[in-house]
Amino acid sequence: MTSCAQVQSKDVSMRELDEGILQTNMGRIGQKILVLSGKGGVGKSTVAANLAVALSKAGKRVGLLDVDLHGPSIPKILGLEGMRLCPDAMGHIEPIMVSETLSVISVGLLLDKQTDAVVWRGPMKQNVIRQFLKDGVWGDLDVLVVDSPPGTGDEPLAVAEMVGENASAVIVTTPQDVAIADVRRSVSFCRMLELPIAGIIENMSGLACPHCGEIVDLFKTGGGGKLAREMGVPFLGCIPLDPDIVSAGDSGTTFTQSSTNSLGAQAFASVIAPILNPISPAELESNSKEPQSMKIAIPTAQGELCMHFGHCEQFTMIEVDPTTKSVLSTEMLTPPPHEPGVLPRWLSEQGANLIIAGGMGQRAQGLFVKNGINVIVGAPGKSPEVLALSYLNNTLESGANACDH
Numbered sequence: 001m002t003s004c005a006q007v008q009s010k011d012v013s014m015r016e017l018d019e020g021i022l023q024t025n026m027g028r029i030g031q032k033i034l035v036l037s038g039k040g041g042v043g044k045s046t047v048a049a050n051l052a053v054a055l056s057k058a059g060k061r062v063g064l065l066d067v068d069l070h071g072p073s074i075p076k077i078l079g080l081e082g083m084r085l086c087p088d089a090m091g092h093i094e095p096i097m098v099s100e101t102l103s104v105i106s107v108g109l110l111l112d113k114q115t116d117a118v119v120w121r122g123p124m125k126q127n128v129i130r131q132f133l134k135d136g137v138w139g140d141l142d143v144l145v146v147d148s149p150p151g152t153g154d155e156p157l158a159v160a161e162m163v164g165e166n167a168s169a170v171i172v173t174t175p176q177d178v179a180i181a182d183v184r185r186s187v188s189f190c191r192m193l194e195l196p197i198a199g200i201i202e203n204m205s206g207l208a209c210p211h212c213g214e215i216v217d218l219f220k221t222g223g224g225g226k227l228a229r230e231m232g233v234p235f236l237g238c239i240p241l242d243p244d245i246v247s248a249g250d251s252g253t254t255f256t257q258s259s260t261n262s263l264g265a266q267a268f269a270s271v272i273a274p275i276l277n278p279i280s281p282a283e284l285e286s287n288s289k290e291p292q293s294m295k296i297a298i299p300t301a302q303g304e305l306c307m308h309f310g311h312c313e314q315f316t317m318i319e320v321d322p323t324t325k326s327v328l329s330t331e332m333l334t335p336p337p338h339e340p341g342v343l344p345r346w347l348s349e350q351g352a353n354l355i356i357a358g359g360m361g362q363r364a365q366g367l368f369v370k371n372g373i374n375v376i377v378g379a380p381g382k383s384p385e386v387l388a389l390s391y392l393n394n395t396l397e398s399g400a401n402a403c404d405h
C-alpha cells in the first residue's frame, strides 16, 4: 500500500520536475516582453500582436502567447479563428505558425468557438498559464511577446513569475484619468516584482481624422507621458484612434502586416522602435528603480500647514529628491473651486505623489489613494519645507487626524 508520505514525496518530485521543464523551456528564449495594462479595452492585444509581427518582420524568431483568459482576442486579430491547438498525449502544445518566424499560442485557440465562454476558477488560471509556458513547444526564440491578463492580480503575477529572467514590461494605457490611475498600479506592480519597464504607450490618443489626416483631440491626451515622467519610466509615445486599426483588427490582419501608411501605423512604428532595438541591461535596471524625485503637496495658509484641508486656498508643492533628502523646488498653487472629486484629480494632474495634511476624512483619503497619491494625516502646523524635510528624514510627527469628517 502507498503511504501518505510516499504520495507527498511523489508530489514534490513531480513539482520539481515541472519547474525544471518550465525553466529549461523559458531558458531557450532570449527576451520576454510582457504587454500589460491596468484594465481591458485599452488596446493591449492590438499592441502585443503588432509588436510580435513587427519583431518577426525585423528578422527575429518570435513567439506570441495570449493568456488574456477572459478576452483572448489574438486569434481574431491574426485571422486564426477556426484553428485549434491540439495538445499531444504528453500534453505538449505545438504553436500555430503564422509565418516562418512567428508562432502563436492563444487560450482562444483551445475553445471550440470564439463565442464559447470559459469560467476559469482560481487555480485553473495559473495552471493554463503554466502549461502554455512549460508545454508549449516554443523552441529557440529571440523574443516571446506575452499578451498578459489585464490588471495587477494573480494572473499577471503568475505570468511575471513564470517567465523567469530577461523579461521586461510594456504598459499600454489610454489618456483618460481613470486609465492613468490604473497605470500607476501597473508601474508599482512591476517595481514590486523588480520587472524592468521598457516603457508606457498611450493608445487611442486623439483621433486620426480619415478626411484631413490631422489628429483631433477627442478627450484629452498626454496623460501617459506625464505619468511616465512623474514615475521615472520611459514613455514610448502615443498612438491615435485610427479607423484603419479597427478594420485591420476586425479583418484578421494586423495593420503592421497590411503595411498601411495610416497615421496610426506610422505612430505605432515610432512607438515600438525602441523595443525593436535591444534595451541595454543598465538602462533596464535604472527603469526598475524608484524615481529620482517626488512631489509633496501641503495645504497652506499664512506660510504654515492649514488644518482645514477642504477649505485651504493654496497648496505648497515641494519637489524633493528622496535619495539625497533635499528640496529641489517649491511652488505655490491655487486649486480650482472645491467640489467633490475635483482636488484628487487636480493634484494628480499636478504630479503630486504624497499629501501631508493636518486632517482629512476617510472618504477623501480613499479618493486620493485611488488617484495614486498617498496621504499622511495628523501633521503639525509648521512650514511646508520643514514638514517635507522631516518626512524625508523620517522625523515627521503625525498625531491624530485633526478633522475626520
Ligand code: ADP
Pocket (backbone or CB within 6 Å): 037, 039, 040, 041, 042, 043, 044, 045, 046, 047, 071, 073, 203, 204, 205, 239, 240, 241, 242, 243, 245, 246, 247, 249, 250, 264
Ligand atoms: P485589450 O487587449 O486592451 O482589451 P484590444 O487590443 O482588444 O484591447 O482593443 C480593443 C478594441 O479597440 C479592438 O476592436 C481594437 O481594434 C480597437 N483598437 C485598439 N487600438 C486602437 C486604435 N489605436 N485605434 C482604433 N481602434 C483601436
